Amino acid sequence: MNTSQIDKGNSRVLVIGAGAAGLAAGRSLHDAGYDVILLEARNRVGGRAWTRYDLAPHPVEMGAEFIHGDKAVTWSLMRKYGLHALDKVDWEQGGAYLDERLLGPEAFDALPHAEKFSLVHVDEAAEAWHNADQPDSSLTEILGTDEMPEGMRALLRNRFTGDMAAEPERLGIYGWLEWIRVHDGQDDFRLVEGYSRLMERLADGLDVRLNAPIERIKWDANGVTAHTRTGDTFEARCAVVTLPLGVLQAGDVTFDPLLPANKQAAIAGLGSGLVNKLILKFKEKFWTGPSPALLTTLDSQIWWRPGIGRANEAPIVTGYMGGQAAERFMALGEERAIVEGLHHLEQMFGLKELQRQLETGWLVAWPADIYTKMGYSYVPVGGAGLRDQLAAPVEQVLFFAGEATSRECASTVHGALESGFRVAAEVMG
Ligand SMILES: Cc1cc2nc3c(=O)[nH]c(=O)nc-3n(C[C@H](O)[C@H](O)[C@H](O)COP(=O)(O)OP(=O)(O)OC[C@H]3O[C@@H](n4cnc5c(N)ncnc54)[C@H](O)[C@@H]3O)c2cc1C
Structure with a gap:
């Protein structure tokens, strides 16, 4: 005492x-x-914000990973402390898995409604909702999914659920309008040092x-x-x-x-939104192509390579899932969540027995962490x-x-x- x-x-x-x-x-x-x-x-x-330095030759982020925007206040601190950022993440090169097909960036962009995946589209729709004096309602009202085929709708839903840590029906339009991010600038970056x-x-x-x-x-x-x-x-x-x-x-x-x-x-x-990371380390890389990220209609929602852009990139992929999908992954427990993640990768990449190539994996379940109990907040x-x-x-x-x-x-x-x-x-x- x-x-x-x-x-x-x-x-x-x-x-x-x-x-x-x-x-x-x-x-x-x-x-x-x-x-x-x-x-x-x-x-x-x-x-x-928690980096592990013992999983790979480069830092691996268990929580926050990107600096969102080239004007975020984070940059002035990075300069002050002599820290560095990698080149911006080229999300334009990202692909998607829907209707049992893996699509590259051009094929995805050519799909009808692809433009509705951008935050700017939602910003504009929310602004229009406000200007029309509509009462607050959920984001589902403005995402413009009515005309979409089922696969595309599921993909869009996963895109926003992963990003916002909650399903679109939980997110309020007026809360979205508060989240104006005006000082943040453009693009996303990873920290070289973590x-x-x-x-x-x-x-x-x-x-x-x-x-x-x-x-x-x-x-x-x-x-x-x-x-x-x-x-x-x-x-x-x-x-x-x-x-x-x-x-x-x-x-x-x-x-x-x-x-x-x-x-x-x-x-x-x-709202306390939910997000997990599923980090899988392989003996060698199983993917081809430069894709920095893959959006999927599966519960694992979005995948990326944490080491992309580094000369010493380790064969690691990170699955990122929000909302009820995060709950479902947590309910599996780490071991079965890893197996589930492997099945998703096998399905997306048309591979078999990926488990043999797995070195190790981690389910980083922030909502189950007693000092966090969430991913990040949202406005219902x-x-x-x-x-x-x-x-x-x-x-x-x-x-x-x-x-x-x-x-x-x-x-x-x-x-x-x-x-x-x-x-x-x-x-x-
Ligand atoms: C999986 C994931 C990915 C993310 N990705 C990004 C990203 O790419 N880019 C980005 O900008 N943001 C990202 N975020 C969000 C970002 O991590 C958070 O917004 C930010 O780190 C929150 O900082 P904070 O200080 O508000 O809260 P925290 O970082 O949670 O700090 C709160 C502190 O309080 C402590 N604490 C809790 N209970 C007690 C207690 N009883 N007594 C004393 N201390 C206690 C905790 O241990 C913690 O250290 C991500 C978050 C998660 C979970």
């Missing part, structure tokens, strides 16, 4: 969680001269207490006391809460007194405004950050980073 010797009312700030949001907040406050302690449940920093290196650089010199799972936050107008499951307590003038929405919804951390009703409503009202029908409600401070004592609080670029690392910088300014203000 260890109780920190701090008087409430001093300048100490506790940051709960050392993922991208917590680290950005902690970094800003520390650099501004605040006395900051980051309390992190895991034995590492980074949260959902996301964990960025997180570690951000954490450099900060007072991060690892293995410190918080179970209770006691607060009043004068300050906060955070209690860990291991019996330690930390006191401070205020706390920045960056817990994943899934953890907040599960009530794993109790607030004493309870959070105000509007904060509880925001927590309950936003009727939920526009809830991200701001979640982000708002409570009595200048409890401050909130994390990807779910980012109205404009939720579900990303840079959205989480921005929320951390935003909350630090609030604390300082």
Whole structure:
């Protein structure tokens, strides 16, 4: 048992969680001269940005993989810390598996309705919906799938379910409109050194207490006391809460007194989307062609090569599945999920006994991870405004950050980073 010797009312700030949001907040406050302690449940920093360096000659991302956009705030941090990015991902070269055929990029682009797979198409349709003064409804209303043949409709559904971590019928049009991503720029990039290196650089010199799972936050107008499951307590003038929405919804951390009703409503009202990665490492590569990604009508939804663009690319493919497909894969358990993934690859590539070529595999089931309990957040029908409600401070004592609080670029690392910088300014203000 260890109780920190701090008087409430001093300048100490506790940051709960050392993922991208917590680290950005902690970094800003520390650099501004605040006395900051980051309390992190895991034995590492980074949260959902987690790179493994022992699986291949190059980094392999278990969680976040891409920098979404050439103007994301992530770039300035990369420059500051001397980190690098690979060339942009050439999604244009991606293919698709539908109606039991594997299609290359040209064949896919030539299909009727192929243009409806772009986010811009949905942005425009959502804007039109809003301009026509229509009430909020689900994304299914605007995806334009009515005229599509069944295979194409299933493919489009998988494309958005994988990307958004929830089926289109769960996603609200007005919530989509909040997610404007204006500052993000174009294209997607991978980090040469892996996301964990960025997180570690951000954490450099900060007072991060690892293995410190918080179970209770006691607060009043004068300050906060955070209690860990291991019996330690930390006191401070205020706390920045960056817990994943899934953890907040599960009530794993109790607030004493309870959070105000509007904060509880925001927590309950936003959606915790589900995503898994299925990472399969082979003895040698079984694919041909340069395809950076394959969209499929199968439950595995989307596949890519994590090492593409690297001179030392290992024969690894990553399956990415969201929503109920993620649940179905989790229900199989890791071993059967790997076999299922192999069957999908065999079916798509017309191969047999791929298992013989498999070296090893991992199902990275973030929703089953006790310190995440989700993939990333989404705004359901009727939920526009809830991200701001979640982000708002409570009595200048409890401050909130994390990807779910980012109205404009939720579900990303840079959205989480921005929320951390935003909350630090609030604390300082
Ligand atoms: C599979 C997957 C793929 C993704 N791909 C991308 C991508 O390509 N590009 C992109 O930009 N984004 C991607 N994302 C989203 C991105 O990872 C998140 O938006 C971002 O990392 C969230 O950061 P955060 O700080 O809000 O939350 P987190 O990173 O989850 O940080 C919260 C921290 O709180 C800690 N914590 C939890 N409970 C407790 C407790 N009781 N006490 C103390 N600490 C606790 C956690 O351990 C964690 O470290 C992906 C996410 C997933 C799951």
